[in-house]
Amino acid sequence: MIQNFLFAVSQIFAPGNFLLLVLGGVGGIIVGCLPGLTATMALALLVPFTFTMPAESGLIMLGGLYVGAMFGDAIPATLINTPGTPSAIATTFDGYPLAKRGLAQHALIANAFSSLFGGIVGTIVLLTISPLLAELGLKFGPPEYFWMAIFGLTIIGTLASDSILKGLTAGGLGLLLSTVGISPIAGDVRFTFGVPSLQAGIDLMVALIGFFCIPQVLEMVEAGVKKYKVIDYRPQKGVVSRVIKQLITKPVLMIRSSLLGVLIGIIPGAGGNIASLVSYNEAVRWSKHPEEFGKGNIEGIAATESANCSVVQGSLIPMLTLGIPGSPAAAVILGALLLHGMRPGSELYTTFGSITYTFIISFFVAVIVMFLFTALGSRLFAKMVSVPLQHLAPMVAFLSIIGSFAIRNSILDVGMMLLFGITGYVLHKLGFQSGPLVLGMIMGPFAEQGLVQSLLMGRARGSVMAMMFSRPLTLVLVFLCGISIAWPIVMAWRKKANLKSESSQTLPQPDDLRGQ
């Protein structure tokens, strides 16, 4: 172990490898910044280049890229209200309001520091207890996926701050959109209206660009050059240390968010998008001032970004220990491992121990380097806000089109993106929000597959009810769903009670919600 550790450090800081790490990381930041370009795509592009490299060099570069993308995606989320990847959806909720108030740099520093924090927690977990967690992850079967999706949908309660009814409507619309294409279970063709290309379904990223970018552009244009009110970013001194101090005094928030990211990352299919939304939701729930979220609260960014960065290491846990990729990006890295003749599982920690530990430990270095880059660059990035509207709006529109095309090289996707954009604009005007809608799109497939698979399994074993309600993990999840639904009601009731009598007794706090 010590030997492996020393070898790892000597490898990572070998000049060639360190350069690859930085190159990978910077490439990742750029890819993360551009909506439509995903880490997975960039990783796949890199794989042939890693053939000719020693395995550890290739892995260091791939790891750097993966981490870099998680740092980068918050930048457009903050500056132009458009998540660079689905993992940064929740970053827009508080990042953009901050940027509008002229505090873009604060938001970016919060992003950099939280990502660093999440990355370090994730790497420590990956280094120490991954075999244990991988076994735990296997306990997650179809009924658990179903209940996880339901729990995820309860987040609508947090996102729909104005009207629960509108939130539920938007969520329902998102669920419906997720059904377009080939049905995951029966293989039927659904809602394609005779267009074979629609069999591909609606890509989440296409919807994200449509529902976030385009309404943003239209609202900019509508407000006009003069009235579009963004307070210009003015460089301030000591922002870095102030933001970091503010976050360090919230250890519970930071650690909870990071651990949520790791745990959700382990579950195959559930990635940074779910982790960051769940983590955001918990941050709101446990905050003493939930009403401040969504208006530019730095804690919202911290919760999101630390979770979506630790997802990276979480998704590698089942990949390295069992050979099951926890995310599409992890699948590409798995492919690279296999092409280098390394089979995940125990071999990876024994025969190839030195390479594996080099890969894992390189994450420590990668997150620190990326932190320095994004923190030092934050001033530069923050100036984006001051780009004049007549330049900014067309630029965002242009990137939206390029991005939506790049995802699947499909013109139809561009058309759909524009359609969603206009729909999104109208919906915004009517008071509906994009958050619950994309949440529905994310959770829909999990809910559908989990439910039908559980029904099939339950029928085979004689009892559907037992399948849905009697497994230990499902019970925990059902319990969490119950709490999550009851929470806003209890809070409202408590507020009322508080108003009536100052001496109202406090409600017993439910047990730790972080256990799932």
Added chain:
Amino acid sequence: MQKVRFTAVFALVGLLVLTLGLGAMAKGFPDKPITYIIPFDPGGQSDLEARRQQPILENLLGVPVVITYKPGGGGSVGWAELAATKPTGYVISGNNIPHIILQPMQRGNAGYKTEDLEPVAMFQTTPIGLAVLKSSPFQTLDDLVNYAHDNPGVITIAGSGTYSGHHFAYLQLQKLTGTSMTYIPFTGAAPQVTAFLGGHTTAILANSNDLVQHKDRIRVLGFGSAERFAGLPDVPTFKELGYNMTPSIDRGVCVPMGTPADVVATLADAFLHIANDPKIQQQMVEQGFVPAALGPKEFKDYIAEKTIEYAELVRELDMK
């Protein structure tokens, strides 16, 4: 003397230019970059295979090979796009069996027909095997079949997709053993294998590479190759066990129908050159793939043969 030598050199150079020029004219294809469509997401097995081939192909063909992803609909979006391009050989696509047979059969309009895709070469097969966990009471396929006889529908089998290779392997197994089991479809190898390793299903029908990947934790009861597979030498084939089935997922490349035969031949030569490379074959076996090397004609015959097999199964499924 001096003059003679000069003439000789001149003649030689002239001859060289002529041969090269003629060679280039006869070669013709390819003289610009080739687009290699992967009809799946990046990071899938088809992608990784293409990435393994890409540098070698560029070397052999002398032009850049650009890999493009057109995922969606289990591959149908990419194949529909390929079928609609001009048959010049400059756009090629991964070709997966049984996908290209079953999608047009089931969906009515998948955006392409099986015949629209001209097979070029097949370079890899992943036979499908049936496995249980090491802790399972079933030691042999017979144990499982006997149990299924006595307890219809109780055995659950994890597979990937509906109307897919796994789904039809399950239907075939039921038919040949005269049993009834429950098929649980998942949306890919990762969720399928997770559910199985976690003990949520009794058994799994999985691709050979997944079986090899997880061989320490599982017991493979039957395997879909015609002969025993070097990667899993102790595992009997379904045929050995008396069930005449060889389910597999096969990978190759195709071009649009109507591509000139010499262009197809040039492409096929390049792909077969890679497929016949012993080093690459060894890599494949280690990763759990069965190397293959079928040229255009053999690949076409293979598809025709499989089409008959699947058509029969589809008919039986529809009658239920």
